Amino acid sequence: MNTPSVPQVDAQGSLRHLLTVDGLPADLIREILDRTATFLPDPGAPPRKVPLLRGATVVNLFFEPSTRTRTTFELAAKRLSADVLTLQMEHSSKTKGEHDLDTLFTMQAMGANIFVIRHPDNGAAAYFADNAAPDVAVLNAGDGSHAHPTQALLDMFTIRRHKPDFTGLRVAIVGDIRHSRVAHSDIAALRTLGVTDIRVVAPAPLLPDNAATLGVHPCATLADGLDDADVVIALRIQHERMQQALDISPADYRRDFGLTADNLVSLKPDALILHPGPINRGVEIDPDIAYGPQSVVLEQVRNGIAVRMAVMAMIAGARSGA
Amino acid sequence: MNTPSVPQVDAQGSLRHLLTVDGLPADLIREILDRTATFLPDPGAPPRKVPLLRGATVVNLFFEPSTRTRTTFELAAKRLSADVLTLQMEHSSKTKGEHDLDTLFTMQAMGANIFVIRHPDNGAAAYFADNAAPDVAVLNAGDGSHAHPTQALLDMFTIRRHKPDFTGLRVAIVGDIRHSRVAHSDIAALRTLGVTDIRVVAPAPLLPDNAATLGVHPCATLADGLDDADVVIALRIQHERMQQALDISPADYRRDFGLTADNLVSLKPDALILHPGPINRGVEIDPDIAYGPQSVVLEQVRNGIAVRMAVMAMIAGARSGA
Amino acid sequence: MNTPSVPQVDAQGSLRHLLTVDGLPADLIREILDRTATFLPDPGAPPRKVPLLRGATVVNLFFEPSTRTRTTFELAAKRLSADVLTLQMEHSSKTKGEHDLDTLFTMQAMGANIFVIRHPDNGAAAYFADNAAPDVAVLNAGDGSHAHPTQALLDMFTIRRHKPDFTGLRVAIVGDIRHSRVAHSDIAALRTLGVTDIRVVAPAPLLPDNAATLGVHPCATLADGLDDADVVIALRIQHERMQQALDISPADYRRDFGLTADNLVSLKPDALILHPGPINRGVEIDPDIAYGPQSVVLEQVRNGIAVRMAVMAMIAGARSGA
The missing domain is CATH 3.40.50.1370 (Aspartate/ornithine carbamoyltransferase)
Incomplete structure (x- = not known):
């Protein structure tokens, strides 16, 4: 796979993709953690449902099985009122890379806004981000032994x-x-x-x-x-x-x-x-x-939902200029 | 598995879990049937969609495959406006019980409110209810040859x-x-x-x-x-x-x-x-x-959707004190 | 399978099912294409979410795997605010036809309004339409080498x-x-x-x-x-x-x-x-x-979502007399 060139933070310091922790500024990490706190349910209360991603389409592309991670991203997206698609992808070493791009391009054409990628190869999420349309965000849900x-x-x-x-x-x-x-x-x-x-x-x-x-x-x-x-x-x-x-x-x-x-x-x-x-x-x-x-x-586990809601909300906000 | 100790009916006579028909008072059964009637669609009209479980998360944990029962619980939950997750679980006799509890605890931490359990072992639903958090309800969708x-x-x-x-x-x-x-x-x-x-x-x-x-x-x-x-x-x-x-x-x-x-x-x-x-x-x-x-x-089949809507609505109402 | 007898266009010239292009009047095709244009997102804007099928239940019955076609129908239905169920069906040549009808009748009883059928046999979608209830619509998502x-x-x-x-x-x-x-x-x-x-x-x-x-x-x-x-x-x-x-x-x-x-x-x-x-x-x-x-x-790909939204919206409108 190519060396990724798309930065995960834009010129204004906002999050565009979330590919790795390496290079994320401390202030941006703290901003994500602060935002996460706003998505935690009150003690004893049911989870919050907010309309921040209403009309958005979140696609989970899982090239490795993972019930837990998939479920947390699905719930986070649903509680932001997004439409969610989960695709359990087969991954063949023969067609890797190119075939994955066809999937990316196709799902983009369907109007997908956020891709959550789980992949056995190091660098896979960055590869998707590098090839994604400008208005599309990629979240790394675990790539090889590289980053989570x-x-x-x-x-x-x-x-x-x-x-x-x-x-x-x-x-x-x-x-x-x-x-x-x-x-x-x-x-x-x-x-x-x-x-x-x-x-x-x-x-x-x-x-x-x-x-x-x-x-x-x-x-x-x-x-x-x-x-x-x-x-x-x-x-x-x-x-x-x-x-x-x-x-x-x-x-x-x-x-x-x-x-x-x-x-x-x-x-x-x-x-x-x-x-x-x-x-x-x-x-x-x-x-x-x-x-x-x-x-x-x-x-x-509980915080995992909130942090994923925060990351998706921040990326959606940065995209829309909000 | 342990003998269940959590009662499915609380001190006020309200439904907290639905594990078995044995011991359900006749009045409570009649109340469920009366409530079911309110969820039936009018003849020729589309199914009703109501916001009673808006913000709630219903998790279908199916340790046995069952398209029909899974589908009716999914539709019932969606028509109550809940978020629904369906997990097709593998069940290995080696790890049973303990491993199932890890799944229960994890999904509870994600904010799941209602668990629908289908399981090959007699008593599995009661085992989940016995170990569930106080604000969580368990519905038995069939456990072994025990109850449905x-x-x-x-x-x-x-x-x-x-x-x-x-x-x-x-x-x-x-x-x-x-x-x-x-x-x-x-x-x-x-x-x-x-x-x-x-x-x-x-x-x-x-x-x-x-x-x-x-x-x-x-x-x-x-x-x-x-x-x-x-x-x-x-x-x-x-x-x-x-x-x-x-x-x-x-x-x-x-x-x-x-x-x-x-x-x-x-x-x-x-x-x-x-x-x-x-x-x-x-x-x-x-x-x-x-x-x-x-x-x-x-x-x-038609009534099956309505009865599941009624049971979930009654349990949610009992939980919220409504 | 029997010869289909249900027409896909009703006496008023409205679309009731979409089974094949053969016999569809040119004016109706043009009406579908005109309607499709109204569902295209504006350039650079997120996909549209409209409440036209709110409360309706769309069932994808896929007797052949197809991630792409399934996904477009799912997204089209969700963007019309329908509840969507996708059933990946096993298809055995021994039980075909009759067993498929049991599935149709059962899902109808659950309140399903629109069936999207993908099937390896020529004529399968027409067979479903022929046996469906009067208020139910069938969309052919590909049947054998017959039609798409x-x-x-x-x-x-x-x-x-x-x-x-x-x-x-x-x-x-x-x-x-x-x-x-x-x-x-x-x-x-x-x-x-x-x-x-x-x-x-x-x-x-x-x-x-x-x-x-x-x-x-x-x-x-x-x-x-x-x-x-x-x-x-x-x-x-x-x-x-x-x-x-x-x-x-x-x-x-x-x-x-x-x-x-x-x-x-x-x-x-x-x-x-x-x-x-x-x-x-x-x-x-x-x-x-x-x-x-x-x-x-x-x-x-992009237009594929819009055309499926248009077809479902037209059928739902014809059914409700709108």
């Missing part, structure tokens, strides 16, 4: 609600850092917002090669990584990865890297635990931790 | 439109009574509404063990069962069941237990014929019977 | 925007004419609107047997067909067809019958190029042609 910006934004929003000052935070990310678009986008967002102490905890084959460039501290053991941490982000581990890259059992992974009551005994009482979901119960996290008092896993 | 309460309610509504007085009714249920959630829920509803003469007609292996407890009279032949009947409910027979439990051909089943012109020659002219659909043409029912003058099969 | 009337109408609309006078037009249709419902419907529409010079260009096995009856001129070479043409309609070629009926490679097909820069060197500069999509890049059309200055392929 709405997940990172909802993670930042969730952390900020509990720990408003990012500058002194100590954050540990536990799991398959190397292959995780969530980790890459979380690290970029945390650094942009001023976090200087980011630890990555994983078996050696799952640690990133470029930890220094990323600005993170690799830790070989959970005890090292969690020491004095304010925030712990657990990542989903794939069963194939354990078998192939690691050759360890789920039970062994849990013993060494799982968020379990035993492993978290010395965690600070006010530390937050995050997980992007869906969880592998009893592997990277135990259910009593995932639904325990320090976990904000379900807040992440 | 909205089907029973629409059957009662359909019968009542033609035979308002249930006390003297003679009702025959024909088919795989033993494994049928429809039969179990219909029997419970009929008895609660005062029907004392309920016959069940099936080959011996498909008759229930506990006919006396159920309060029904087993009949070995269709002639016995239909004698002087006011209502005949045919059940869908599964092809695997005929082959395995019965070792008879579809043609033989039809000859002995099918609703055919020959078999119904002595049926009372004002007797009603019901079938929950979809029909197996020429097995448990012939098409000229299914679409004949005594059949109310298509009325059942 | 909305595609032909959007093609006519697209051509008319650029070439308002049809009487002197020279039109070449290139590709698998014999098996193409698009070709059959396009030919009928072109002839009804007064086109007398229609050429069909294809390898001999893909030319129609009844060219004279159809009123078209077969051409064995692209050069003959495109000579002095005003409009070129390329058809999608199926890979199986090339292998089985033709025994030629995609590269050879492209060399002889593909719309490539080389093959179009003598095409008139104001000639239009159409393709119903999705395109096979580098087989029947090259991407630089499909997205080049003479192509109206993406206009076809």
Whole structure:
């Protein structure tokens, strides 16, 4: 695929696409988080339904299956009163790129305004944005191991609600850092917002090669990584990865890297635990931790709708000059 | 799965969940049927669209495929102006229960208000209700061979439109009574509404063990069962069941237990014929019977939308204190 | 399947169903095209959302997969504010016809007003219309090799925007004419609107047997067909067809019958190029042609939404007496 050339922020500093957290100015991230707060339902109240995208057409193009991410984008668009189409796309390596463009051009001609792209290839969302019509926006819902910006934004929003000052935070990310678009986008967002102490905890084959460039501290053991941490982000581990890259059992992974009551005994009482979901119960996290008092896993889900509503509303506003 | 402990009726006698017909008070059933009538379209008019669930999110969680039941719940929710999500869930016996709860918790965090559950396990809907947040309602759209309460309610509504007085009714249920959630829920509803003469007609292996407890009279032949009947409910027979439990051909089943012109020659002219659909043409029912003058099969379908609208509207009203 | 007997135009000359272009009066086609223009979005503006079908239920019954056609009908219905259900149907040759009717009757009982039918069998849409309730309309979204009337109408609309006078037009249709419902419907529409010079260009096995009856001129070479043409309609070629009926490679097909820069060197500069999509890049059309200055392929897609909105609005208006 070509190198993307379309900027995701326009000359006025407004959001045009959301492709990656890398390069997003801190002020714009904070503006998205502020806007997100306006879309949160009041406690005990039903979700808000607003007419901001009435008449707009949001197309979910999912080249990878993902019930959860698809559902949150669908609900966010519906609560903004948009018409929503979800296309589960087959992706063949033979026709990739060109065939994807035919789909883009066709859906644009149907009047689609916002494309939500989930794709196994790094850079796919930028490739769509690079080829999209000027009045069309692209949101990256996860491309390969590259980026998952709405997940990172909802993670930042969730952390900020509990720990408003990012500058002194100590954050540990536990799991398959190397292959995780969530980790890459979380690290970029945390650094942009001023976090200087980011630890990555994983078996050696799952640690990133470029930890220094990323600005993170690799830790070989959970005890090292969690020491004095304010925030712990657990990542989903794939069963194939354990078998192939690691050759360890789920039970062994849990013993060494799982968020379990035993492993978290010395965690600070006010530390937050995050997980992007869906969880592998009893592997990277135990259910009593995932639904325990320090976990904000379900807040992440709730906030995920609001952050996607905020991003779509901001992009639609920038497009219409509002 | 745990024994359910959440009651489906609250202290004020209002409907909080709809899990089973067993234990539903007769007055509440009648209230549902009365409310159903208000959602029926006028003859020749298009379906009604009302804003009662505007802003609410209805999630269909289908762990078994069912185009018809899914479609009726979807249409009922849309005609109440709710946002509707349908998730076709994979169900693995290995992860059942726990994994289902993760889905419940996640969708609740997204702001879902009403869950419609279709599941192969008896008690699944009650399990969801037992674990749901206080402001969330669960509707059982069929769980194993246990219950299918909205089907029973629409059957009662359909019968009542033609035979308002249930006390003297003679009702025959024909088919795989033993494994049928429809039969179990219909029997419970009929008895609660005062029907004392309920016959069940099936080959011996498909008759229930506990006919006396159920309060029904087993009949070995269709002639016995239909004698002087006011209502005949045919059940869908599964092809695997005929082959395995019965070792008879579809043609033989039809000859002995099918609703055919020959078999119904002595049926009372004002007797009603019901079938929950979809029909197996020429097995448990012939098409000229299914679409004949005594059949109310298509009325059942129409009423099925209205009864689901009524149940969702009543639950939403009870939740909001309206 | 039975011979259809329900007329698609009522005694007042209004559209009741849309089953085929054959027999549609020229005035009615022009009325549809005029109405289509009212549903086109203004340049640069978002698609229009109008309440003409508010409360109506549109059911897409797709017995063949087709993301594009399904999507355009879904969007057209949503922009008319209808409730939309899409059912991907399995089609077994054993149960066809009868089983399809059960689906029709059931969906009618649910209050469905408009059925959009895509089906592998010639005549399927007419069969549904023939058996539908009087207040229900059927739109043919492609049946076998028989007809695809909305595609032909959007093609006519697209051509008319650029070439308002049809009487002197020279039109070449290139590709698998014999098996193409698009070709059959396009030919009928072109002839009804007064086109007398229609050429069909294809390898001999893909030319129609009844060219004279159809009123078209077969051409064995692209050069003959495109000579002095005003409009070129390329058809999608199926890979199986090339292998089985033709025994030629995609590269050879492209060399002889593909719309490539080389093959179009003598095409008139104001000639239009159409393709119903999705395109096979580098087989029947090259991407630089499909997205080049003479192509109206993406206009076809845009117009396809508007023509389907127009047809649904006209049918709904005729039904309600408006």
